[in-house]
Amino acid sequence: MAATQTVQRMTSANVMVQPGALSRAARRALCFARRFKAAAAGLVFLISISLGAIFAPLLSPHHPTQPNIPERFKLPGGQYVLGTDDLGRDIATRILYGARNTLAAGVLSVALASLIGSVIGIAAAYRGGWLDNLLMRLMDVMLSFPAILLAILVVASLRPGMANLVIAIAFSLIPTFARLVRSVVLGLTHLEHVAASRALGAGDRHIIVRHIVPNTAPLILIQATAALAVAISTAAALNYLGLGVEPPQPDWGLMVAEGQKHVFSAAYIPLIPGVFITIAVLSVNFIGDAVRDYLDPVLKR
Amino acid sequence: MKYLLSRLLWLPVVMWAVATLTFVVLRLVPGNAADAIFNLNLPIEQIEQFKAQWDLDKPITQQYLAFMGDLLRGDFGVSMSSAVPINRLLYERIPPTVELAVAAMIIATLIGVSAGVISAVTRNRALDFVVRSSSLLGMSVPWFWTAIVLIIVFAVQLRWLPVGGRIAGGMDYERITNFMLIDTLITGNWAALQSHLRHLILPALAIGLTSAGFIARLTRGAMLEVMSKDYVRAARAKGLHERAVVFKHGFRNALLPILTFLGLQFGALLGGAVITEMVFSWPGLGRLLLDGILRRDYPVVQATVIVVAFIYVIVNLAVDLAYHLVDPRLRNT
Numbered sequence: 300m301a302a303t304q305t306v307q308r309m310t311s312a313n314v315m316v317q318p319g320a321l322s323r324a325a326r327r328a329l330c331f332a333r334r335f336k337a338a339a340a341g342l343v344f345l346i347s348i349s350l351g352a353i354f355a356p357l358l359s360p361h362h363p364t365q366p367n368i369p370e371r372f373k374l375p376g377g378q379y380v381l382g383t384d385d386l387g388r389d390i391a392t393r394i395l396y397g398a399r400n401t402l403a404a405g406v407l408s409v410a411l412a413s414l415i416g417s418v419i420g421i422a423a424a425y426r427g428g429w430l431d432n433l434l435m436r437l438m439d440v441m442l443s444f445p446a447i448l449l450a451i452l453v454v455a456s457l458r459p460g461m462a463n464l465v466i467a468i469a470f471s472l473i474p475t476f477a478r479l480v481r482s483v484v485l486g487l488t489h490l491e492h493v494a495a496s497r498a499l500g501a502g503d504r505h506i507i508v509r510h511i512v513p514n515t516a517p518l519i520l521i522q523a524t525a526a527l528a529v530a531i532s533t534a535a536a537l538n539y540l541g542l543g544v545e546p547p548q549p550d551w552g553l554m555v556a557e558g559q560k561h562v563f564s565a566a567y568i569p570l571i572p573g574v575f576i577t578i579a580v581l582s583v584n585f586i587g588d589a590v591r592d593y594l595d596p597v598l599k600r
Numbered sequence: 601m602k603y604l605l606s607r608l609l610w611l612p613v614v615m616w617a618v619a620t621l622t623f624v625v626l627r628l629v630p631g632n633a634a635d636a637i638f639n640l641n642l643p644i645e646q647i648e649q650f651k652a653q654w655d656l657d658k659p660i661t662q663q664y665l666a667f668m669g670d671l672l673r674g675d676f677g678v679s680m681s682s683a684v685p686i687n688r689l690l691y692e693r694i695p696p697t698v699e700l701a702v703a704a705m706i707i708a709t710l711i712g713v714s715a716g717v718i719s720a721v722t723r724n725r726a727l728d729f730v731v732r733s734s735s736l737l738g739m740s741v742p743w744f745w746t747a748i749v750l751i752i753v754f755a756v757q758l759r760w761l762p763v764g765g766r767i768a769g770g771m772d773y774e775r776i777t778n779f780m781l782i783d784t785l786i787t788g789n790w791a792a793l794q795s796h797l798r799h800l801i802l803p804a805l806a807i808g809l810t811s812a813g814f815i816a817r818l819t820r821g822a823m824l825e826v827m828s829k830d831y832v833r834a835a836r837a838k839g840l841h842e843r844a845v846v847f848k849h850g851f852r853n854a855l856l857p858i859l860t861f862l863g864l865q866f867g868a869l870l871g872g873a874v875i876t877e878m879v880f881s882w883p884g885l886g887r888l889l890l891d892g893i894l895r896r897d898y899p900v901v902q903a904t905v906i907v908v909a910f911i912y913v914i915v916n917l918a919v920d921l922a923y924h925l926v927d928p929r930l931r932n933t
Contacts, residue, residue, distance in 0.1 A: 440617040444909045447871035452905050455893040456626050532742050536875050539744045540890060555745055559879070562763075566752045573745030580740035 331593065338589030341582030345402075348579065352398035361389035363396040364547040372565050384554075384568050385561060394575055397549035400461060402579065404543070405531035408468035412530075413523050415469070416476020421511060423477070424484035425503070435481065438474040446471045450533055454542045464543040468533050472526050479522050483515045517594045524587035528580050535576045551576045607920060611913070618909045619671055623664060626898050654680065676903035681895040686903045689888060694907060695778040696766055697884035700807070700873045701911075703800050705866060707808030708815055713858065715812065716819025720827065721846055731816060738813025743872045747806035747879040754802060761802055764880040768795040803880045807872035811865045818861045822854040829853075855926055863919030867912045874908065 332339035351358060361367075367387035375382040381390040419438070423431040441449060453467035487493060493510050501509075537543045538552030546553060551572040558568030651657040655666060670677060676686035712735075719731035755763040762768070767780060773792040776783045781800075784793035826832065827850050835849045836842075874886030881887075885904050892900030 436617075440614070440621050443614055443618050443913050444621075444905070445867035445871040445912055447868075448874065448905060448908055451874070451889065451893070452622060452625055452901070455889075455898075455901050459893075528740070532740075535742050536744060539742075540875065540878060542893065552742070552744075555748065559748060562748060562752050562756055566756070569745075569748050570752070573742065573748065576745060577737075577741045580742070581736065584736055584740055 331589070335585075335589035335592070337585040341585035344578060344582045345586075348395075348398050348575075349402060351395045352402065355392065355395040355399075359389065359392040359395060361392040363388065363393050363549050375567055375571070381571050382567055384558065385565070390554075390568070390571055393549035393554060394551070394572065397551045397554060397572065398575075400544045400548065400550040401531060401534055401538070401552065401576070404461065404465055404468065404534035404538075405527055405583075408465045408472065408530045408534070409523050409527045411465065411469035412472035412526065413476050413519055416473045417480045417515070417519060419473065419477040420480025421484055421507060421515075424481040424488065425507070425511075431481075434477065438477050441471075441474045444471075446529070447533055447536060450537060451540075451542065454537060459542045459545070461544050464534060464537055467537070468530050471533070472530065475526065476519070476522060479518060480515055483518055484511055487511055487514055521587070521591050521594060524583060524590050528583040528587060531576070531580050531583060604921060604924065607917060611917060614913050615910060616668075618913065619668070619906050620664075622902055622905050622909070623667055626902055627660060627663070671906075676906075677899045679892075679897055679900050681892075681897040681900070686900060689900065690885075690903060690907060691778060693883065693885045693888045693904075695780070696882055697870070697873050697877070697886065697908075698911070699779060699781060699800065700803055700877070700882060700884060701866065701869050703804035704807035704811065704869050704873065705862075707804055708811035708865065708869065709862060711808065712812035712815025713819050715816040716858075717823055717846070717851060719816065719820040720823030720850075723824065728820075732820070735813040735816040738809050739817070740813075741810060743807055743810055743876050744879050746809055747803065747876050750802045750806055751879070762799050764799075764882070766796065766799055766883055767792060768799075771795050799880075803873075803876050803882055806876050806879070807869055810872060811869055814865060814868070815858070815861065819854065819858055822857045823850055826850050826854045856923065859919055859923060859926065863916045866915045866919075870908055870912055 355363070365388070367383070369387065370379075370383050371385055371387035373379050373383040373387075375390075379389050379391065381394065383389055384393070419434050423434040444452070449471040450467040453470045454463055457463035457466065487510065493506060496506055496510060534543065535550075535552035535555075538550045539556045541553070541556065544550040544553055546557065554572035555569045555576075558565075558570075558572070561568045648657070655663055658666075667677075674687070676690065678685055679689065715731045715735065719728045719735075722728045751763055754761045767773070771792050773780065773784050773789050774787045776786065780796045781793070784790075784796060827846075832845060832849050835845045840849075873884065874889060876882070877884045877886035878890060885908055889901060889904040889908075892898070892904060
């Protein structure tokens with residue numbers, strides 16, 4: 300119940316229009332939240348952790364990277380909610396700051412991949428011919444690699460770092476977006492209203508902007524939420540391998556890697572960041588399922 | 601038959617494309633691995649000497665042709681950091697990774713497919729709910745973290761299984777194929793076999809559980825779709841036992857999408873193996889790849905990536921061929 304209320308508040312706060320529209324949007328959000336409780340809970344988690352990450356300096360009195368040796372290995376509970384690590388840094392604080400890296404890497408790479416993938420998909424379907432062939436064969440080759448391996452290859456070539464991590468993950472996600480968009484657009488270009496629009500003298504740009512993009516958007520959204528779960532896991536994995544964020548910067552995957560040597564004495568250090576990765580990915584999966592269930596009937600119609 | 605032949609003929613083309621893309625990404629991206637070496641603070645003569653030694657002073661097309669020529673002869677070149685022939689490194693590192701991925705695949709398939717079938721049969725009842733939530737959880741847990749949780753529970757707390765490695769230290773066995781399971785079996789070295797299996801369980805579980813989640817979810821969907829078909833209703837109507845309906849009419853027909861998905865999951869499993877190897881100090885391709893990246897040893901990175909992608913391509917081809925064995929409708933095409 301608390302979850303639904305928060306969602307309602309969040310949604311209405313974002314809309315900021317006339318009272319009628321506001322209550323309609325709120326009612327719709329409430330209805331969505333009632334139908335998809337797990338997704339609503341996931342959304343609440345993601346929104347709160349994002350707000351926590353943005354306002355981390357205000358929320359926490361501790362420094363995310365500065366060692367504080369006298370306070371090392373403090374168990375969760377008490378003064379430090381989630382304990383301190385082997386350098387005496389507050390784990391809760393590092394989780395909040397770390398969310399900036401983990402979640403941002405996921406969101407940015409999906410945004411980049413869906414954009415580039417859509418352009419490739421539209422270009423391939425719309426132009427057809429040799430360009431279609433060339434682009435799609437290229438996508439096939441990219442899909443011949445296990446996705447995470449492709450990301451590792453790109454990061455290896457560009458050298459580790461946060462920006463390169465985003466590029467690498469985006470690169471590995473592009474082919475699925477391109478293929479999806481291409482197949483949808485191919486279906487659309489043969490529809491009557493597009494043909495009618497063309498007969499009325501509409502140019503390519505008009506057709507793409509007015510007919511193609513709005514009709515592919517819901518599918519891209521479904522694909523993007525699914526890809527976000529993958530992107531966050533991949534970001535966490537690459538950071539775990541030390542191919543992303545550089546220490547002492549906090550990141551959830553990196554925190555697991557750094558804490559791993561303490562499995563015998565202080566197992567909470569590697570365990571806690573993993574719990575956050577899992578809940579974040581789970582939340583995205585819940586939302587992805589809900590978005591798909593919600594949009595699917597619309598698409599079928 | 602014609603289809604199978606065309607698929608087999610297509611294989612070298614796919615492999616060529618995979619190798620080329622790897623080469624291009626590693627060499628043509630600005631600031632790539634080969635360029636990075638020249639940013640080191642070395643005297644000019646030394647850099648020149650280094651360039652000449654690794655043919656990096658030649659035009660890129662010539663480098664590419666040399667690389668392709670070597671690859672055709674099955675030669676992956678020499679490691680830049682250790683001067684060891686990469687083929688020897690691969691001979692040592694491929695078997696452990698394949699072992700791990702296959703063991704994980706078996707675990708993932710057994711758990712995933714049976715959970716998916718159970719979930720579909722008990723649709724919307726408590727058991728279905730349990731399976732669905734745990735498969736979603738399985739899908740969401742990162743491999744490396746599952747690995748650490750398993751280590752903490754089974755190796756550190758319960759002390760049932762070892763923390764890492766491929767076999768107990770000091771234990772020796774005769775190397776023939778370098779697949780430890782096969783070697784210890786044919787030489788009848790039971791102590792080594794047992795030790796190896798004990799080391800294999802946790803890493804295989806860590807990778808397999810994630811995939812089991814995905815497989816269970818897909819199996820449930822495929823089963824539900826088949827079970828709503830008319831021929832299933834007909835089978836029920838003629839009074840067939842529910843078990844026969846589920847397995848003979850339902851599962852056999854759901855097998856096709858499941859098989860395709862298993863092939864695709866193998867790619868994820870290979871990726872999982874690459875990462876999980878780091879947690880368990882498993883001496884496979886993943887460790888080789890990461891060491892190569894950290895040492896800027898791009899011939900090693902190149903070789904490892906190509907080999908892993910080749911394995912994936914071959915597995916998917918095998919799945920495609922298996923398709924034709926399973927589905928009689930496709931057999932004569």
